[in-house]
Amino acid sequence: MFTLSEVSEHNTHDSCWVILYGKVYDVTGILNSHPGGAQAILRWGGQEATEEFDMIHPPETMKEIEQSYLGTVEPQERSITDSTTEEITEAPLSTLLNLDEIEAAATKVISKKAWGYYFSAADDKISKYLNTQAYRSIMFRPRVFVDCRTCELETNLLGHKVGLPIFVSPTAMARLGHPAGERGIAEGCRPFGGLQIIANNSSLSPEDIVENAPPTQVFGWQLYVQLNRQLSENMLARVNQLDRIKFVVLTLDAPVSGKREDDERINIQANTAASVSTQLFVGTDPSLTRADTLQWLSQHTTKPIVLKGIQTHEDAILASQYAPFVKGIVLSNHGGRSLDTAPPAVHTLLELRRHCPYVFDKVEVWVDGGIRRGTDAVKALCLGAKAVGIGRPALWGLAAGGVEGVERTLQSWFFSKLWSSVAFLTAG
Numbered sequence: 001m002f003t004l005s006e007v008s009e010h011n012t013h014d015s016c017w018v019i020l021y022g023k024v025y026d027v028t029g030i031l032n033s034h035p036g037g038a039q040a041i042l043r044w045g046g047q048e049a050t051e052e053f054d055m056i057h058p059p060e061t062m063k064e065i066e067q068s069y070l071g072t073v074e075p076q077e078r079s080i081t082d083s084t085t086e087e088i089t090e091a092p093l094s095t096l097l098n099l100d101e102i103e104a105a106a107t108k109v110i111s112k113k114a115w116g117y118y119f120s121a122a123d124d125k126i127s128k129y130l131n132t133q134a135y136r137s138i139m140f141r142p143r144v145f146v147d148c149r150t151c152e153l154e155t156n157l158l159g160h161k162v163g164l165p166i167f168v169s170p171t172a173m174a175r176l177g178h179p180a181g182e183r184g185i186a187e188g189c190r191p192f193g194g195l196q197i198i199a200n201n202s203s204l205s206p207e208d209i210v211e212n213a214p215p216t217q218v219f220g221w222q223l224y225v226q227l228n229r230q231l232s233e234n235m236l237a238r239v240n241q242l243d244r245i246k247f248v249v250l251t252l253d254a255p256v257s258g259k260r261e262d263d264e265r266i267n268i269q270a271n272t273a274a275s276v277s278t279q280l281f282v283g284t285d286p287s288l289t290r291a292d293t294l295q296w297l298s299q300h301t302t303k304p305i306v307l308k309g310i311q312t313h314e315d316a317i318l319a320s321q322y323a324p325f326v327k328g329i330v331l332s333n334h335g336g337r338s339l340d341t342a343p344p345a346v347h348t349l350l351e352l353r354r355h356c357p358y359v360f361d362k363v364e365v366w367v368d369g370g371i372r373r374g375t376d377a378v379k380a381l382c383l384g385a386k387a388v389g390i391g392r393p394a395l396w397g398l399a400a401g402g403v404e405g406v407e408r409t410l411q412s413w414f415f416s417k418l419w420s421s422v423a424f425l426t427a428g
């Protein structure tokens with residue numbers, strides 16, 4: 001059994017101990033291979049690190065450091081602040097009428113660190129805000145004398161039936177915002193038959209996330225190819241075993257992290273090693289080339305591929321040349337988090353319609369970024385998108401009220417009268 005003072009002496013590159021869940025681990029040996037970088041651990045060297053660790057790593061990560069276990073800390077010495085036992089004040093969800101209100105409610109209850117990571121976008125956030133504004137600058141041509149009593153929400157995505165053409169885009173670190181994490185998002189999607197794409201950097205394992213899902217619930221799994229290819233190959237092998245995961249999404253618009261200053265600022269104030277975003281990107285390979293990567297991927301997955309982060313018609317054409325292995329593309333600028341002033345997806349959608357409309361027949365075209373109202377979604381669908389994704393709104397919903405918050409987020413599309421708009425316009 002160790003005292004805090006004994007543990008605190010081990011805070012260097014040569015000897016680094018941390019306290020996790022009341023136990024002491026010597027993690028010196030993993031510093032150089034840590035996917036989040038050595039500094040991310042060294043910052044907590046000699047200290048209690050449970051809260052920081054727990055928010056970011058799936059529980060199974062503990063298996064990786066089992067052999068580094070040294071002993072326990074004297075109970076009276078422990079200074080644990082276990083984030084998972086904290087009281088989370090839930091917002092009165094039934095009073096929240098739209099996604100902006102859900103975001104505002106979430107902002108009141110989540111940690112600064114989570115807010116900084118979720119809210120942030122690259123540089124001046126021009127793409128982030130334009131993503132929404134671009135939809136608002138497109139006007140409808142509503143037709144009248146259209147029967148609006150019924151409207152089918154169900155659709156097929158990559159051959160799988162889903163309850164609505166709105167999917168949850170992959171977002172890392174859901175447990176930063178709420179302990180239910182990505183599993184809570186899966187539960188929230190369930191009543192609506194909503195499709196969820198699980199992020200490579202999820203805070204729970206894909207096995208955990210899909211565990212309670214009925215066979216009809218549809219998931220995708222998003223890949224950031226790692227510098228250490230073996231890590232990606234191991235993950236793909238696990239994903240191959242999961243029947244509920246129907247496709248793999250390869251993200252291409254973020255070879256490196258954008259400069260996300262809200263995230264940076266909060267971590268500078270808290271004196272942590274770097275922003276959450278920077279640490280998450282440490283192991284990602286920024287050097288991918290099209291032919292080699294797709295060839296490699298075809299050897300390691302049994303599932304169809306969706307390419308995420310297409311931002312020009314030239315790249316859409318090239319992607320479509322890999323059909324049917326590539327079954328879909330997501331027009332996206334990563335929620336404005338990667339390259340500021342990159343185009344909103346709806347601009348790229350218009351570009352495709354003008355320069356290469358045949359691409360819509362070769363691959364499914366999905367979009368995400370800035371979609372906050374039913375009318376935004378309808379515009380994308382009318383312009384040829386098969387589905388629209390939401391990133392931050394699912395995280396804000398989760399943070400505001402756990403599973404019910406995610407449900408409220410998806411419900412809000414219904415009370416935004418999305419579907420009567422669809423009825424108006426499809427006749428137009």
Ligand code: HEM
Nearest residue numbers: 018027035036040041044049053056057058061064279280
């Ligand atoms: C404080 C003590 C920490 C310990 C002992 C620790 C340990 C580990 C271990 C054992 C892994 C799995 C490695 C593998 O699969 O090869 C891992 C993964 C990872 N760590 Fe840490 N870590 C710590 C803090 C952090 C922090 C502060 C961050 C900041 C963002 C971070 C980011 C990551 C990332 C991105 C991964 C890879 C993805 C994942 O497994 O979720 N770690 N860590």
Ligand SMILES: Cc1cc2nc3c(=O)[nH]c(=O)nc-3n(C[C@H](O)[C@H](O)[C@H](O)COP(=O)(O)O)c2cc1C
Nearest residue numbers: 118169170171172199251334335369370390391392
């Ligand atoms: C907090 C956060 C984390 C994200 N993490 C990932 C990720 O790990 N992989 C990925 O492909 N996209 C990621 N994205 C981008 C989303 O998939 C999506 O493209 C974007 O959020 C859509 O914009 P919206 O947030 O305005 O809906 C992330 C976005 C946010 C906000």
